[in-house]
Amino acid sequence: MQAEEWRSKAGPWARAVLPDGQELDVIVTGWTRTPDGQWWCQAEAIMPTRYEDADGHSRPAGAPTAITLAADRVAPVPGEDYSVVPRDGEIAGRQWLLEKLHQYGPDDPARRLHRRDCWQARLEHTRITTAEAAGLLGAPDVDVCEVCRPDRALRPATDRVRGLAAYREI
Numbered sequence: 001m002q003a004e005e006w007r008s009k010a011g012p013w014a015r016a017v018l019p020d021g022q023e024l025d026v027i028v029t030g031w032t033r034t035p036d037g038q039w040w041c042q043a044e045a046i047m048p049t050r051y052e053d054a055d056g057h058s059r060p061a062g063a064p065t066a067i068t069l070a071a072d073r074v075a076p077v078p079g080e081d082y083s084v085v086p087r088d089g090e091i092a093g094r095q096w097l098l099e100k101l102h103q104y105g106p107d108d109p110a111r112r113l114h115r116r117d118c119w120q121a122r123l124e125h126t127r128i129t130t131a132e133a134a135g136l137l138g139a140p141d142v143d144v145c146e147v148c149r150p151d152r153a154l155r156p157a158t159d160r161v162r163g164l165a166a167y168r169e170i
Contacts, residue, residue, distance in 0.1 A: 010027050011028070012028050012080035012085065013026065013027060013028070013077045014026055014074045014082075015077060016045075016067075016073060017074075018073075025077070026043035026045050026067065026069075026074075027044040027045075027064065028042075028043050029044055031071070031085060031087045031088070032087075035153070038070065038071070039070075039071035040069065040071060041070075042066070042068055043066075043067050043068070044064035044065060044066055044067070045064070046062040046064055046065075047063060047064075048061075049061055088116075088117065095116045095127075095130060096113060096114065096127070096128050096154075097113070097118065098111050098113055098126050098128050098136070099111060099112040099114060100123055100124045100125065101123065102123075110141045110142075111142045111143070113136055113137070113142055113150050114145045114148050115149075115150050117148075118145055118147060118148035119147075120147045133154055134154045137151055137154055137155075
Protein backbone atom coordinates (compact mmCIF):
# COMPACT_ATOMS: atom_id res chain seq x y z
CA MET A 1 0.00 0.00 0.00
CA GLN A 2 1.38 3.40 -0.98
CA ALA A 3 1.93 6.07 1.67
CA GLU A 4 -0.82 8.38 0.37
CA GLU A 5 -3.34 5.52 0.19
CA TRP A 6 -2.48 4.49 3.74
CA ARG A 7 -2.73 8.09 4.93
CA SER A 8 -6.19 8.51 3.40
CA LYS A 9 -7.47 5.41 5.24
CA ALA A 10 -6.11 6.45 8.66
CA GLY A 11 -7.44 9.40 10.52
CA PRO A 12 -8.87 11.82 11.06
CA TRP A 13 -5.65 13.79 10.87
CA ALA A 14 -4.80 17.00 12.73
CA ARG A 15 -1.79 19.31 12.91
CA ALA A 16 -0.10 19.25 16.34
CA VAL A 17 2.40 21.71 17.74
CA LEU A 18 4.92 19.89 19.91
CA PRO A 19 6.39 21.43 23.09
CA ASP A 20 9.55 22.47 21.21
CA GLY A 21 7.51 24.25 18.51
CA GLN A 22 7.80 21.60 15.79
CA GLU A 23 4.63 20.78 13.87
CA LEU A 24 3.57 17.21 13.22
CA ASP A 25 0.54 15.61 11.58
CA VAL A 26 -1.12 13.15 13.96
CA ILE A 27 -4.06 10.75 13.87
CA VAL A 28 -6.70 11.85 16.38
CA THR A 29 -7.96 8.87 18.40
CA GLY A 30 -9.94 10.61 21.14
CA TRP A 31 -10.63 13.69 23.24
CA THR A 32 -10.62 13.67 27.04
CA ARG A 33 -11.86 16.36 29.38
CA THR A 34 -10.07 16.24 32.72
CA PRO A 35 -11.75 17.13 36.04
CA ASP A 36 -10.18 20.61 35.90
CA GLY A 37 -12.12 21.24 32.65
CA GLN A 38 -9.17 21.13 30.25
CA TRP A 39 -9.47 19.19 26.99
CA TRP A 40 -6.69 16.83 25.83
CA CYS A 41 -6.22 15.16 22.47
CA GLN A 42 -5.23 11.50 22.34
CA ALA A 43 -3.39 10.92 19.12
CA GLU A 44 -0.97 8.66 17.31
CA ALA A 45 2.17 10.11 15.80
CA ILE A 46 3.81 8.07 13.08
CA MET A 47 7.38 7.81 14.32
CA PRO A 48 10.36 6.30 12.53
CA THR A 49 11.39 2.79 13.38
CA ARG A 50 13.28 -0.14 11.93
CA TYR A 51 11.42 -3.04 10.36
CA GLU A 52 13.17 -6.37 9.96
CA ASP A 53 11.98 -8.63 7.16
CA ALA A 54 11.74 -12.41 7.60
CA ASP A 55 14.98 -12.83 5.65
CA GLY A 56 16.85 -10.58 8.15
CA HIS A 57 17.05 -7.43 6.04
CA SER A 58 16.24 -4.21 7.87
CA ARG A 59 14.51 -1.19 6.38
CA PRO A 60 13.12 2.08 7.70
CA ALA A 61 9.41 2.15 8.51
CA GLY A 62 6.87 4.14 10.48
CA ALA A 63 5.00 2.99 13.58
CA PRO A 64 2.09 4.67 15.37
CA THR A 65 3.10 5.98 18.79
CA ALA A 66 0.48 7.15 21.31
CA ILE A 67 0.85 10.76 22.46
CA THR A 68 -1.33 13.23 24.39
CA LEU A 69 -1.52 16.93 23.58
CA ALA A 70 -3.33 19.89 25.10
CA ALA A 71 -6.29 20.68 22.84
CA ASP A 72 -5.05 24.21 22.15
CA ARG A 73 -1.91 22.67 20.58
CA VAL A 74 -3.96 20.81 17.93
CA ALA A 75 -5.47 22.33 14.78
CA PRO A 76 -7.97 20.65 12.45
CA VAL A 77 -6.98 19.70 8.93
CA PRO A 78 -9.49 20.91 6.31
CA GLY A 79 -11.62 18.11 4.90
CA GLU A 80 -11.21 15.73 7.88
CA ASP A 81 -14.32 14.42 9.70
CA TYR A 82 -13.91 14.61 13.48
CA SER A 83 -17.47 13.56 14.33
CA VAL A 84 -16.38 9.92 14.75
CA VAL A 85 -13.73 10.72 17.40
CA PRO A 86 -14.84 9.62 20.89
CA ARG A 87 -15.16 12.33 23.55
CA ASP A 88 -14.71 11.33 27.17
CA GLY A 89 -15.94 13.85 29.72
CA GLU A 90 -17.99 15.93 27.32
CA ILE A 91 -20.56 17.95 29.23
CA ALA A 92 -23.28 18.43 26.62
CA GLY A 93 -23.68 14.85 25.38
CA ARG A 94 -25.30 11.79 26.90
CA GLN A 95 -22.46 11.08 29.27
CA TRP A 96 -24.29 9.34 32.10
CA LEU A 97 -25.98 5.95 32.45
CA LEU A 98 -29.22 5.35 34.30
CA GLU A 99 -29.33 1.65 35.14
CA LYS A 100 -32.61 -0.13 35.81
CA LEU A 101 -32.42 -2.15 39.05
CA HIS A 102 -34.34 -5.13 40.37
CA GLN A 103 -36.40 -3.98 43.32
CA TYR A 104 -36.63 -6.40 46.22
CA GLY A 105 -38.62 -4.10 48.49
CA PRO A 106 -40.93 -1.12 48.01
CA ASP A 107 -38.31 1.30 49.38
CA ASP A 108 -35.44 0.00 47.25
CA PRO A 109 -34.20 2.33 44.48
CA ALA A 110 -35.46 1.58 40.98
CA ARG A 111 -32.51 3.09 39.16
CA ARG A 112 -28.76 3.66 39.69
CA LEU A 113 -26.79 6.53 38.18
CA HIS A 114 -23.32 5.81 36.69
CA ARG A 115 -20.64 7.59 34.71
CA ARG A 116 -20.69 6.56 31.06
CA ASP A 117 -17.58 4.36 31.32
CA CYS A 118 -18.45 2.62 34.61
CA TRP A 119 -17.95 -1.14 34.48
CA GLN A 120 -20.60 -1.62 37.20
CA ALA A 121 -23.48 -0.70 34.85
CA ARG A 122 -24.22 -4.29 33.89
CA LEU A 123 -27.99 -4.37 33.68
CA GLU A 124 -30.36 -2.59 31.32
CA HIS A 125 -29.49 1.11 31.14
CA THR A 126 -30.20 4.33 29.26
CA ARG A 127 -27.80 7.16 28.39
CA ILE A 128 -28.87 10.53 29.77
CA THR A 129 -27.58 14.11 29.57
CA THR A 130 -25.68 15.95 32.27
CA ALA A 131 -28.71 18.12 33.06
CA GLU A 132 -30.91 15.03 33.46
CA ALA A 133 -28.31 13.30 35.64
CA ALA A 134 -27.85 16.37 37.85
CA GLY A 135 -31.62 16.57 38.28
CA LEU A 136 -31.75 12.96 39.50
CA LEU A 137 -29.22 13.46 42.31
CA GLY A 138 -31.03 13.09 45.61
CA ALA A 139 -34.16 11.56 44.07
CA PRO A 140 -35.53 8.88 46.44
CA ASP A 141 -35.86 6.21 43.74
CA VAL A 142 -32.36 6.79 42.26
CA ASP A 143 -29.22 5.36 43.83
CA VAL A 144 -25.70 6.64 43.04
CA CYS A 145 -22.99 4.14 42.06
CA GLU A 146 -20.46 3.78 44.87
CA VAL A 147 -17.71 2.78 42.40
CA CYS A 148 -17.72 5.58 39.80
CA ARG A 149 -19.32 8.23 42.07
CA PRO A 150 -21.09 10.36 39.43
CA ASP A 151 -22.32 12.65 42.20
CA ARG A 152 -18.80 14.05 42.64
CA ALA A 153 -18.65 15.22 39.04
CA LEU A 154 -22.29 16.30 38.91
CA ARG A 155 -22.30 18.35 42.13
CA PRO A 156 -21.04 21.52 40.37
CA ALA A 157 -23.73 21.11 37.68
CA THR A 158 -26.39 20.70 40.40
CA ASP A 159 -25.12 23.79 42.20
CA ARG A 160 -25.26 25.80 38.96
CA VAL A 161 -28.87 24.70 38.37
CA ARG A 162 -29.85 25.61 41.95
CA GLY A 163 -27.99 28.93 41.71
CA LEU A 164 -29.77 29.81 38.47
CA ALA A 165 -33.14 28.94 40.02
CA ALA A 166 -32.38 31.13 43.06
CA TYR A 167 -31.27 33.96 40.77
CA ARG A 168 -34.56 33.78 38.82
CA GLU A 169 -36.57 33.99 42.08
CA ILE A 170 -34.94 37.33 42.99
